[in-house]
Amino acid sequence: MRALVVFDSYFGNTEDVAIAIGNALKETMRVEVKRVSKLDPKRVKGIDFMIIGSPTRGFQATKKIKEFLKGIPKDEYAHMKVIAFDTRIATEDTDSKVLNRMVKVFGYAAKPMGEIMKKRGAKLLLDPMGFYVEDTEGPLKAGEEERAAAWAKEAIQKELT
Ligand SMILES: Cc1cc2nc3c(=O)[nH]c(=O)nc-3n(C[C@H](O)[C@H](O)[C@H](O)COP(=O)(O)O)c2cc1C
Numbered sequence: 438m439r440a441l442v443v444f445d446s447y448f449g450n451t452e453d454v455a456i457a458i459g460n461a462l463k464e465t466m467r468v469e470v471k472r473v474s475k476l477d478p479k480r481v482k483g484i485d486f487m488i489i490g491s492p493t494r495g496f497q498a499t500k501k502i503k504e505f506l507k508g509i510p511k512d513e514y515a516h517m518k519v520i521a522f523d524t525r526i527a528t529e530d531t532d533s534k535v536l537n538r539m540v541k542v543f544g545y546a547a548k549p550m551g552e553i554m555k556k557r558g559a560k561l562l563l564d565p566m567g568f569y570v571e572d573t574e575g576p577l578k579a580g581e582e583e584r585a586a587a588w589a590k591e592a593i594q595k596e597l598t
Contacts, residue, residue: 440468440486443476445499450575451492451524454568454585458488461586465593473501478508486518486596487559488589489550493525493567496543498550506553514558520592521550521565522585527578530571562592 440462444455452472459470466486481487489506491498498506523546528537547565555561566588569578 438466438485439483440466440488441481441484442468442470442488442490443473443502443505444470444490445473445492445502447492447494448574450568450570450577451490453577453582454522454524455488455490457582457585458490458589461589462486462488462593473499473505476505478505479510481509481513484513484517486592487554488520488522488592489554490522490524491546491550493523493546496539496545498523498546502546502550503553506550506557509557511557514554517554517559518562518592518596519551519554519559520561520563520589521547521554522588523547523550523565523567524570524577525567526573527569562595563588 442455442459444451446452455470459468462468491502525545545567547567551561551565568581568585571578
């Protein structure tokens with residue numbers, strides 16, 4: 438089983454979640470953790486399990502993540518199991534009512550990331566997940582790396598049963 442954790446990150450929080458997931462998966466499989474800018478989607482080959490993470494920016498994933506997901510050939514997706522996550526700010530940590538109303542309408546990055554991959558033929562093992570930062574530049578809220586590790590392990594267990 439080969440796993441690939443792909444992330445984008447401006448301030449390091451999504452990277453920290455990606456690394457926590459990579460470390461959790463290493464116990465049971467071969468895993469690489471890579472920044473999206475270091476990967477050519479056309480050269481993603483032989484990956485059984487892909488975990489993809491983006492910071493939520495303007496209610497969506499970064500351009501690099503979206504382009505990467507759209508650049509992976511459909512015949513690769515056909516045999517890939519995937520999960521998607523984002524990092525985000527909790528609505529209770531935002532003062533702006535307007536912003537919170539917009540969040541209700543436009544949401545976060547992870548769900549559309551999952552939808553792109555599913556539409557292209559991948560098997561989405563779990564509902565997309567958000568991990569919380571305390572403020573724009575972080576840090577991650579306490580316990581989020583552990584929650585991410587457990588979430589990724591849940592995907593493997595689901596796949597093995
Ligand atoms: C330009 C910009 C737009 C953002 N938009 C959102 C948003 O729509 N929803 C949200 O929850 N957080 C938003 N954030 C907060 C980011 O989600 C947060 O900076 C990110 O999780 C940090 O991850 P990183 O350290 O990997 O970059 C935004 C931050 C910036 C700088």
